[in-house]
Amino acid sequence: MIKELKDKILNRKAKVGIIGLGYVGLPLAVTFAKGGFKVYGIDIDKDRVSRVNKGVTYILDVPVKDMTEVTKSKMMVATTDFSVIKECDAVIICVPTPLNKTKEPDVSYIVAAVENIKRYMKRGQIVVLESTTYPGTTEEVMLPVLESEGMKEGKDFFLAFSPERIDPGNDKYKTENTPKIIGGISAGSTELAKALYEQVIEKIVPVSSAKVAEMVKLLENTFRIVNIGLVNEILLMCDKLGIDAWEVIDAAKTKPYGFMPFYPGPGVGGHCIPVDPIYLSWKARGHGFEARFIDLASHVNSQMPHYVVDKVIGALNSRNKPLKGSKVLCIGAAYKKDVKDLRESPALEIIELLDKKGAKVSYHDPLLPYLKWNDINLKSVALTKDAVKSADCVVIITDHTGLEYGMIAKNARVVVDTRNTLKGISNRKNIVRL
Numbered sequence: 001m002i003k004e005l006k007d008k009i010l011n012r013k014a015k016v017g018i019i020g021l022g023y024v025g026l027p028l029a030v031t032f033a034k035g036g037f038k039v040y041g042i043d044i045d046k047d048r049v050s051r052v053n054k055g056v057t058y059i060l061d062v063p064v065k066d067m068t069e070v071t072k073s074k075m076m077v078a079t080t081d082f083s084v085i086k087e088c089d090a091v092i093i094c095v096p097t098p099l100n101k102t103k104e105p106d107v108s109y110i111v112a113a114v115e116n117i118k119r120y121m122k123r124g125q126i127v128v129l130e131s132t133t134y135p136g137t138t139e140e141v142m143l144p145v146l147e148s149e150g151m152k153e154g155k156d157f158f159l160a161f162s163p164e165r166i167d168p169g170n171d172k173y174k175t176e177n178t179p180k181i182i183g184g185i186s187a188g189s190t191e192l193a194k195a196l197y198e199q200v201i202e203k204i205v206p207v208s209s210a211k212v213a214e215m216v217k218l219l220e221n222t223f224r225i226v227n228i229g230l231v232n233e234i235l236l237m238c239d240k241l242g243i244d245a246w247e248v249i250d251a252a253k254t255k256p257y258g259f260m261p262f263y264p265g266p267g268v269g270g271h272c273i274p275v276d277p278i279y280l281s282w283k284a285r286g287h288g289f290e291a292r293f294i295d296l297a298s299h300v301n302s303q304m305p306h307y308v309v310d311k312v313i314g315a316l317n318s319r320n321k322p323l324k325g326s327k328v329l330c331i332g333a334a335y336k337k338d339v340k341d342l343r344e345s346p347a348l349e350i351i352e353l354l355d356k357k358g359a360k361v362s363y364h365d366p367l368l369p370y371l372k373w374n375d376i377n378l379k380s381v382a383l384t385k386d387a388v389k390s391a392d393c394v395v396i397i398t399d400h401t402g403l404e405y406g407m408i409a410k411n412a413r414v415v416v417d418t419r420n421t422l423k424g425i426s427n428r429k430n431i432v433r434l
């Protein structure tokens with residue numbers, strides 16, 4: 001069985017099904033299709049499916065030319081029909097793993113995907129989970145479902161975990177040149193998953209189990225949330241001590257070893273960094289272990305939107321302006337620069353806090369024309385000199401590349417800069433840095 005599937009993979013006859021055509025699944029589907037594999041992209045969103053089949057990309061990191069190439073050649077077709085799984089030799093799951101209302105892991109999308117696979121699976125397939133999740137999900141949640149009809153993992157089908165490593169907006173590291181971790185339930189699964197991915201990805205890193213692979217990803221993202229939390233706390237300390245934290249970080253990063261710069265900000269967005277480590281702390285708690293670094297970092301990071309609003313209030317007060325009734329123009333709403341993704345964006349909380357305190361809030365984001373969130377319903381305004389001049393306070397929340405920051409610094413009555421975007425022009429009295 002292993003040899004049969006491996007041969008299909010090596011001569012690129014293997015058909016690849018990808019469940020979930022989001023910021024992970026679509027680039028992966030295009031990568032496999034460009035690599036010569038027939039790809040079935042499966043998504044529950046009809047609109048997404050029809051856009052893919054028309055060669056329209058909705059992910060900034062997937063260029064139009066790639067989409068056109070793989071859809072024109074029919075190497076990649078998208079569908080809402082899970083029965084195409086019957087045609088596939090490999091099925092890769094790239095669905096969301098959010099938190100539910102009580103801030104606990106919600107693996108319902110994984111369960112739905114694996115139930116659909118069970119309905120249509122055939123002997124000899126390999127199933128790979130890419131969605132970031134707690135250690136044990138592949139073995140404890142997916143394996144029982146796939147074996148429930150009597151097939152045996154490692155003999156009749158194969159199952160592995162391979163975490164996605166996508167950095168939206170990163171021009172240097174794409175799917176194909178980012179090393180890929182692979183961990184199978186059985187050794188045969190690791191071997192087959194390695195054979196599959198190494199057809200289209202330059203470096204494969206096999207590990208001894210699916211659990212290890214799941215934990216690798218969580219260490220990566222926990223490393224980030226804890227270090228971002230640390231540097232946000234350093235900022236708060238420096239504020240009390242009257243020290244410029246940004247200067248401190250720039251100087252510290254001259255250390256050629258043993259230091260990696262992270263930067264303070266308005267909060268931590270995206271649906272990975274603020275979410276994934278909570279999957280780990282939840283699992284650890286279930287085993288009687290309190291992951292205090294994660295919980296503390298999450299707490300510090302969640303305070304940052306409030307800290308930004310306090311800075312806005314301070315900036316207005318020093319100009320004898322109450323926040324209530326003041327016009328505040330927010331620059332950037334996406335969770336980080338040069339992406340058009342609002343998920344968990346701190347900008348949403350900042351705008352909501354300002355609005356609730358009576359400010360007249362507007363925003364400009366070249367990548368996000370509308371903001372609809374809770375009671376917020378705003379349209380992005382043009383970033384003109386008048387818009388800047390007429391605001392009582394401008395807040396730079398997301399430092400998208402290419403905006404007219406010089407014009408803002410020159411014309412704003414006061415600007416709160418949460419990303420040190422104006423560091424080159426910090427000699428002006430109207431600039432307040434976090």
Ligand code: SAJ
Nearest residue numbers: 165166167168228262263264265268269270272273335336
């Ligand atoms: N942030 C800071 N200070 C920093 C770095 C980030 O405040 O020094 C904020 C960002 O503004 C953003 C959030 O944290 O709101 C997350 O930033 P991020 O750069 O980690 O971006 P993501 O979530 O899009 O992508 C990350 C990947 N990023 C990097 O490795 C640089 C990577 O960790 C994962 O591949 C990806 O999450 C994922 O899907 O898990």
